[in-house]
């Protein structure tokens with residue numbers, strides 16, 4: 001990816017050298033083409049920078065999902081379903097049953113599970 005950015009940077013500096021040379025040329029169409037080329041290259045460099053940061057974000061997300069060690073989430077199937085709290089079950093708490101609250105850090109799905117003593 002960084003190779004891509006340096007290629008475009010090289011192309012941009014080539015275009016600006018062309019623009020310098022074009023000052024000595026009286027052809028208006030040539031000058032316009034060089035100016036358009038510079039603009040297109042600057043635009044391409046910005047789009048590549050956006051792609052590079054998106055790519056880094058996605059790599060981070062994939063890393064987080066593939067290295068997760070929680071239970072499998074019933075909604076998104078990633079191992080990001082984690083226990084966040086335990087309390088006595090509202091109905092069967094006196095008999096020793098507990099209610100465990102799980103939440104998925106990937107998709108936000110949340111569910112309570114009843115656990116018998």
Ligand SMILES: [Zn+2]
Nearest residue numbers: 073076104107
């Ligand atoms: Zn999930």
